[in-house]
Amino acid sequence: MKKGSKAAEPDTNGIASGAPRPDARRKYDPEQTKRNILDVATQEFSAMGLTGARVDAIAERTNTTKRMLYYYFGSKEGLYQAVLEKVYGDIRALEQDLHVSELDPVEGMRALVEFTFDYHDRQRDFVRLVTIENIHGAKYVEQVKSFKGRNVTVIHTIEDLLSRGIAAGLFRSDVDAIDLHLMISSLCFHRVGNRHTFGTAFGRDPSHPRLRARHRAMIVDAVLRFVRKED
Amino acid sequence: MKKGSKAAEPDTNGIASGAPRPDARRKYDPEQTKRNILDVATQEFSAMGLTGARVDAIAERTNTTKRMLYYYFGSKEGLYQAVLEKVYGDIRALEQDLHVSELDPVEGMRALVEFTFDYHDRQRDFVRLVTIENIHGAKYVEQVKSFKGRNVTVIHTIEDLLSRGIAAGLFRSDVDAIDLHLMISSLCFHRVGNRHTFGTAFGRDPSHPRLRARHRAMIVDAVLRFVRKED
Amino acid sequence: MKKGSKAAEPDTNGIASGAPRPDARRKYDPEQTKRNILDVATQEFSAMGLTGARVDAIAERTNTTKRMLYYYFGSKEGLYQAVLEKVYGDIRALEQDLHVSELDPVEGMRALVEFTFDYHDRQRDFVRLVTIENIHGAKYVEQVKSFKGRNVTVIHTIEDLLSRGIAAGLFRSDVDAIDLHLMISSLCFHRVGNRHTFGTAFGRDPSHPRLRARHRAMIVDAVLRFVRKED
Amino acid sequence: MKKGSKAAEPDTNGIASGAPRPDARRKYDPEQTKRNILDVATQEFSAMGLTGARVDAIAERTNTTKRMLYYYFGSKEGLYQAVLEKVYGDIRALEQDLHVSELDPVEGMRALVEFTFDYHDRQRDFVRLVTIENIHGAKYVEQVKSFKGRNVTVIHTIEDLLSRGIAAGLFRSDVDAIDLHLMISSLCFHRVGNRHTFGTAFGRDPSHPRLRARHRAMIVDAVLRFVRKED
DNA sequence: AATGAATGAGATTTCATTCAT
DNA sequence: CATGAATGAAATCTCATTCAT
Numbered sequence: 007m008k009k010g011s012k013a014a015e016p017d018t019n020g021i022a023s024g025a026p027r028p029d030a031r032r033k034y035d036p037e038q039t040k041r042n043i044l045d046v047a048t049q050e051f052s053a054m055g056l057t058g059a060r061v062d063a064i065a066e067r068t069n070t071t072k073r074m075l076y077y078y079f080g081s082k083e084g085l086y087q088a089v090l091e092k093v094y095g096d097i098r099a100l101e102q103d104l105h106v107s108e109l110d111p112v113e114g115m116r117a118l119v120e121f122t123f124d125y126h127d128r129q130r131d132f133v134r135l136v137t138i139e140n141i142h143g144a145k146y147v148e149q150v151k152s153f154k155g156r157n158v159t160v161i162h163t164i165e166d167l168l169s170r171g172i173a174a175g176l177f178r179s180d181v182d183a184i185d186l187h188l189m190i191s192s193l194c195f196h197r198v199g200n201r202h203t204f205g206t207a208f209g210r211d212p213s214h215p216r217l218r219a220r221h222r223a224m225i226v227d228a229v230l231r232f233v234r235k236e237d
Numbered sequence: 238m239k240k241g242s243k244a245a246e247p248d249t250n251g252i253a254s255g256a257p258r259p260d261a262r263r264k265y266d267p268e269q270t271k272r273n274i275l276d277v278a279t280q281e282f283s284a285m286g287l288t289g290a291r292v293d294a295i296a297e298r299t300n301t302t303k304r305m306l307y308y309y310f311g312s313k314e315g316l317y318q319a320v321l322e323k324v325y326g327d328i329r330a331l332e333q334d335l336h337v338s339e340l341d342p343v344e345g346m347r348a349l350v351e352f353t354f355d356y357h358d359r360q361r362d363f364v365r366l367v368t369i370e371n372i373h374g375a376k377y378v379e380q381v382k383s384f385k386g387r388n389v390t391v392i393h394t395i396e397d398l399l400s401r402g403i404a405a406g407l408f409r410s411d412v413d414a415i416d417l418h419l420m421i422s423s424l425c426f427h428r429v430g431n432r433h434t435f436g437t438a439f440g441r442d443p444s445h446p447r448l449r450a451r452h453r454a455m456i457v458d459a460v461l462r463f464v465r466k467e468d
Numbered sequence: 469m470k471k472g473s474k475a476a477e478p479d480t481n482g483i484a485s486g487a488p489r490p491d492a493r494r495k496y497d498p499e500q501t502k503r504n505i506l507d508v509a510t511q512e513f514s515a516m517g518l519t520g521a522r523v524d525a526i527a528e529r530t531n532t533t534k535r536m537l538y539y540y541f542g543s544k545e546g547l548y549q550a551v552l553e554k555v556y557g558d559i560r561a562l563e564q565d566l567h568v569s570e571l572d573p574v575e576g577m578r579a580l581v582e583f584t585f586d587y588h589d590r591q592r593d594f595v596r597l598v599t600i601e602n603i604h605g606a607k608y609v610e611q612v613k614s615f616k617g618r619n620v621t622v623i624h625t626i627e628d629l630l631s632r633g634i635a636a637g638l639f640r641s642d643v644d645a646i647d648l649h650l651m652i653s654s655l656c657f658h659r660v661g662n663r664h665t666f667g668t669a670f671g672r673d674p675s676h677p678r679l680r681a682r683h684r685a686m687i688v689d690a691v692l693r694f695v696r697k698e699d
Numbered sequence: 700m701k702k703g704s705k706a707a708e709p710d711t712n713g714i715a716s717g718a719p720r721p722d723a724r725r726k727y728d729p730e731q732t733k734r735n736i737l738d739v740a741t742q743e744f745s746a747m748g749l750t751g752a753r754v755d756a757i758a759e760r761t762n763t764t765k766r767m768l769y770y771y772f773g774s775k776e777g778l779y780q781a782v783l784e785k786v787y788g789d790i791r792a793l794e795q796d797l798h799v800s801e802l803d804p805v806e807g808m809r810a811l812v813e814f815t816f817d818y819h820d821r822q823r824d825f826v827r828l829v830t831i832e833n834i835h836g837a838k839y840v841e842q843v844k845s846f847k848g849r850n851v852t853v854i855h856t857i858e859d860l861l862s863r864g865i866a867a868g869l870f871r872s873d874v875d876a877i878d879l880h881l882m883i884s885s886l887c888f889h890r891v892g893n894r895h896t897f898g899t900a901f902g903r904d905p906s907h908p909r910l911r912a913r914h915r916a917m918i919v920d921a922v923l924r925f926v927r928k929e930d
Numbered sequence: 931a932a933t934g935a936a937t938g939a940g941a942t943t944t945c946a947t948t949c950a951t
Numbered sequence: 952c953a954t955g956a957a958t959g960a961a962a963t964c965t966c967a968t969t970c971a972t
Contacts, residue, residue: 060940061942074957076942139433143433147434193420206379232462293967305931523963544963657889665832672877694920
């Protein structure tokens with residue numbers, strides 16, 4: 007499946023080319039090894055937490071051995087941090103694709119909320135890892151360089167939407183961008199992160215498609231009502 | 238050597254008193270011992286999670302020994318469940334004190350939201366334990382008798398408020414009580430449970446008094462705007 | 469051998485006395501367990517060094533398991549420190565038995581040197597452990613409370629001998645007590661600690677009885693000649 | 700990619716020059732690589748001991764990789780032996796420069812002691828390595844060809860001084876040359892090798908310049924007093 | 931009712947060394 | 952000659968739990 011996806015890459019016909027072939031089935035491919043470990047680790051940490059995760063369990067589901075895990079990531083905690091870094095990097099990449107500045111304030115706000123909702127709804131691992139980090143007082147994410155201040159992008163987006171909405175007489179002027187971000191996050195995060203206790207308490211699974219659609223609409227509605235200027 | 242050093246402590250001479258004397262200053266007080274263990278365990282589990290908590294750490298901060306912990310609670314998991322049970326029992330007692338049925342719909346809704354906000358803001362241990370339970374797929378809380386259906390009370394309260402609000406022409410009629418409860422919970426829970434990553438990301442501590450007050454007002458406002466009937 | 473050394477301790481004749489019998493063959497005897505571990509560890513650390521020693525090797529030659537080693541001493545390093553503490557404690561105890569203040573200066577000095585010689589000659593473990601500590605920059609012994617300033621006793625002894633010798637017109641007056649202690653230590657320590665390379669280089673084993681006696685006399689002689697007042 | 704990037708580096712075009720050109724700026728210089736490894740290894744082994752030293756640590760501070768270390772020295776122990784060999788070779792070269800036979804017995808003896816003192820005082824690595832060897836029962840140094848019998852030179856020197864001193868009526872006649880060498884070594888070696896525990900015990904660093912000078916004089920004095928003929 | 935001592939099983943980590951290029 | 956990646960074996964240490972009194 008993975009192999010041969012690039013038909014353009016010619017076979018060397020027995021005459022070895024001097025340069026290394028990047029797509030060849032190499033025995034040593036550190037990048038792939040690292041990625042493989044990271045992917046498995048993401049699942050394990052997300053499922054079991056930092057202390058609950060077992061290095062052996064991660065290694066077992068990997069193409070390599072436990073030893074390589076230490077070779078590349080130094081320690082269990084180092085691996086956990088690498089997972090955090092990757093996961094936070096992923097969401098940032100996606101956020102860039104959202105061009106709300108091209109939409110009018112109301113539609114832009116709706117798009118932002120829907121994106122946030124969908125992201126959390128789909129990326130349960132992300133939600134769980136953030137939860138786990140909070141159990142640990144965020145002390146690991148603090149050491150992740152790419153984290154500090156990374157949410158500035160979202161805040162800028164929100165500030166842009168708010169100021170354009172205010173200028174257009176659509177939005178109220180007393181809303182703080184970070185507070186609003188917290189509100190949107192809360193609404194999108196909680197129903198995913200706490201869906202188990204919620205399900206047990208009310209016999210309702212928030213991830214059921216019908217409920218999901220309703221929640222999505224409800225949250226968009228709530229946010230728009232909150233920012234809307236009343237006359 | 239240690240035994241019998243206090244001659245003042247009367248021996249029962251084989252004539253055991255039939256009933257336990259709850260008020261006597263006894264050397265051994267099982268109920269107090271259990272309570273002591275539970276209190277310490279609540280802190281430890283809340284701070285470290287189920288897997289992160291250490292039985293030794295709990296025992297050390299206790300007035301008794303590790304052995305007693307097993308004597309009364311059977312296992313680490315048993316103790317954890319007992320903690321969940323206690324914590325959920327505590328919150329139920331509080332909820333009874335809220336008599337929103339006596340208030341008009343808007344004021345009642347405001348009171349409910351403020352109560353929910355304040356409760357989460359103060360009971361961090363509760364928030365953390367719920368978070369932890371969700372990491373474990375709520376499998377322990379499912380076995381806690383006092384949990385299942387315990388939130389019915391809140392739902393009834395909300396239903397009462399909603400129907401009275403609709404009847405008075407103040408509230409919209411398309412809001413589901415459980416969905417609304419989820420919304421309120423989300424807004425109150427997230428800022429407490431995820432305050433560490435939030436603080437790291439934005440350099441703002443949501444538990445700071447000034448921010449707390451602003452959040453409280455904002456959440457009340459958002460909920461009221463959401464349920465209000467628009468003309 | 470150890471048992472029954474205290475005939476005064478009466479046998480309970482089958483009638484169990486209420487108090488614990490300190491000499492009974494108990495299954496749980498923490499002090500003995502600790503002592504046992506310490507003894508074995510002393511040999512292993514002395515023979516292999518701190519890094520060379522194996523926790524498993526120590527545990528194997530013990531009456532208990534590896535686990536107990538951690539139970540009582542926390543870590544390999546903790547055990548190593550306990551060994552240092554014990555070994556330094558032993559020599560101090562012996563030093564107290566030396567009452568050189570009762571001897572005239574020359575005989576006192578001779579007694580001190582002979583004691584130092586004999587001690588190093590017999591306690592090879594001590595010599596090796598000191599050597600090992602120096603490989604590690606003495607960083608472990610620094611944390612041993614009973615160590616710092618413990619050699620003050622010897623210095624006082626030397627100072628007493630020197631001043632009495634000076635007063636009697638026998639000793640020169642320009643000798644520093646600590647320097648002299650270093651000189652005596654050097655002469656007694658080196659031939660034990662470095663006997664292997666010495667033996668390899670010269671085909672002579674300094675621990676051979678004949679050589680030992682000659683060295684002892686030589687060192688006493690050298691020290692006395694050094695302190696003696698010349699006319 | 701890396702290869703051939705420096706066109707200035709002439710390819711030998713298959714015509715291999717027979718002899719190695721020691722002065723050419725070569726890309727690969729085995730001798731220099733070996734020397735580099737040896738230098739780093741000397742420091743590491745001297746600082747950490749044989750078991751304490753880490754192959755990775757050595758390789759890291761080297762200009763080459765860990766693989767080369769095995770390529771040239773076979774194993775960790777092989778490298779350690781090579782270090783011993785080098786260090787003992789260095790000292791031999793120095794000893795030749797000492798021409799005490801041209802000095803009168805007393806001045807010659809003084810020169811010898813001062814040389815020994817200065818050498819140990821400066822060559823801490825040497826002192827440490829000897830110490831380390833003794834921890835290992837001198838079993839590695841035994842396999843070093845250049846070691847066995849290498850100290851004969853010193854003994855000859857001492858014998859020459861002693862016999863000339865006796866002939867001149869200055870020295871006593873009952874001193875064994877090897878014993879005297881041991882004495883001098885003890886006095887010069889111990890204060891360097893055990894300076895850490897000594898420093899911790901007495902709060903005095905024997906390598907401090909002032910103390911060093913005093914020790915030097917003291918040791919010369921002690922040795923001369925020891926060999927001097929008394930009337 | 932209470933306890934200090936003990937422990938087996940398993941967790942994380944380290945190390946000298948070799949492989950494939 | 953040179954190298955980065957890889958590794959098996961063994962090391963240190965931790966954990967929830969039980970024993971003997």
